[in-house]
Amino acid sequence: MEAAQQILALDARYNSYRMSAFPQHRTLYIRRRNQLLRENAKLEADPTIRKKYYKLRAHILSQKYGALERRNQSGAGSRMSTQSMDSMLVMDSSPHFVPAQKRHHSTLDPIRGVVPTRSAEASRAMVGSVSLVEHYEFSSMEHILDQHKQAVTAIRFSNDDKACLACSSQDGNLSVFDLSTDPPSISCALKGHTQPVNDFDWSISNDFIVSVSSDGMCRLWDSISGKCLRVIRDTSGVQTYCCRFHPLNNNFVTTGNSKGQVKVFNVSTGMAVKGGNTKTAGSTLSLAFDSSGTVLWAGDGKGSIFAFYFDQVSGKLQRSKRFVVSPGYGISCITWRSWISREARDPSLLVNSTDGSLRLYRILPDGNIFLKRKFAVPHDGYNIRSAFCPLMSFLQGACVVTGSSDMSVYFFDVETGSIVNKLQGHSSPVLALCWAYDESLLASCALDGTIIVWKRNNTKS
Known part of the structure; x- marks a missing residue:
């Protein structure tokens, strides 16, 4: 069951990239994946199959969409760079955190550009003149x-x-x-x-x-x-x-x-x-x-x-x-x-x-x-x-x-x-x-x- 949860978590992490054009399908996909993993678990006699599958799937997804997370353990401490699905967040200057590079760079003002503004032409095109x-x-x-x-x-x-x-x-x-x-x-x-x-x-x-x-x-x-x-x-x-x-x-x-x-x-x-x-x-x-x-x-x-x-x-x-x-x-x-x-x-x-x-x-x-x-x-x-x-x-x-x-x-x-x-x-x-x-x-x-x-x-x- 633990291996199944790891597989589901892996799929969820890449879900934003796979379903980027259809956000309404993301939850439906994960729910179906969870159902299939549960059903197949009852039929598998060898518990090592899931572990091998997890490694193979992680490799394939990493090759297609890029590695989301890299870990390098050293001694008692660790340095970590984590790429979020929707945003990058640098936590602090602690040795436990390494600044992450942003996947997307906004062209808006770094302080004022929090939301799509009235000059956002792409968003205006999507909704027309509806207020x-x-x-x-x-x-x-x-x-x-x-x-x-x-x-x-x-x-x-x-x-x-x-x-x-x-x-x-x-x-x-x-x-x-x-x-x-x-x-x-x-x-x-x-x-x-x-x-x-x-x-x-x-x-x-x-x-x-x-x-x-x-x-x-x-x-x-x-x-x-x-x-x-x-x-x-x-x-x-x-x-x-x-x-x-x-x-x-x-x-x-x-x-x-x-x-x-x-x-x-x-x-x-x-x-x-x-x-x-x-x-x-x-x-x-x-x-x-x-x-x-x-x-x-x-x-x-x-x-x-x-x-x-x-x-x-x-x-x-x-x-x-x-x-x-x-x-x-x-x-x-x-x-x-x-x-x-x-x-x-x-x-x-x-x-x-x-x-x-x-x-x-x-x-x-x-x-x-x-x-x-x-x-x-x-x-x-x-x-x-x-x-x-x-x-x-x-x-x-x-x-x-x-x-x-x-x-x-x-x-x-x-x-x-x-x-x-x-x-x-x-x-x-x-x-x-x-x-x-x-x-x-x-x-x-x-x-x-x-x-x-x-x-x-x-x-x-």
Whole structure:
């Protein structure tokens, strides 16, 4: 099984190159690969076959697309140069990091060129004269779900199925909804946590869900049957606030707790990874990986963002940089995104702070971050989450969307800072939101447990 995970991780790393023209097919490809690897594993009697296949496939992919990663171990330390799929990120001057060369060079200003601007001719040609406002108009509330009577803390569509939506709640449960039925039904309920569920994440193949709770437990679930497959207990006995699967190797799960500890666990064994334990300055409230899985970003309760280097083989963490965003105010959400555009491929961070702000940072080539735009968002101390708008890659500008304590969903134009749209329908603070993979639906959840699924204009059902 370990060899199969290595093969899947290898394919995922090269997926960006293989499917560069069809990003919507990437997740479908990886999911099918995972299914085939599982099925073939039952038929193979010789375990060495997978290892030989892995080496051969790695060689072929390296010859065709170029080596993504080169490692040269020397003594106790190591020097490493890692090429990300979507962006290059130089961490710091530590001997453990070597500056990586950028695969793409943007012709835009190194500070201002964060997003496709209105002078981006290629993007304008793709969308014609359609404005941002027109793109982010919503025709209706497609569904209203009220199965949970307490706050819904996080919400996510599965990676390639807009009819499959999951959420976590302060009532200690998680639900997976089937939106294809009328009315929508709960396909499975995940019950086992004894206190509020604060966060969860889908595996890349959608087979598993990992969740964390104030009961200090991290649970791995079968997303089809709802069965709890593994319980990972935090020996610190403290509340756990956030969790993320590693984007390329779902055998690793990273969690953050109220003591500021960031921990990496091996899902197969349920054990903490040796060297996969580090700390932030305050309670770790939010986590985000870059697409290559080499950099982990963490936001804490004291207003700081930390960048950690993640060793994809061992799961070890090493602190790189710390950035103070808003002293004394928690970072309730942090999201990484690379701007997939001909004009600008610069990686960015979208950050919610309980000081009542939403901030967009550009990640500079030296690993530092630069504040591009700050938006005022009613927060009132709630742990509110935001998201990049998927359509930003094809427009003359770009948008971000966030919940708020004034019961509204806000869309902001990154270039001008203006409000593009405002969705009203909730009767309590909007805590989180997410997009369906095909961008046709937006789901938002609120403090009263209500979930609204909004349908965007000019999209097919």
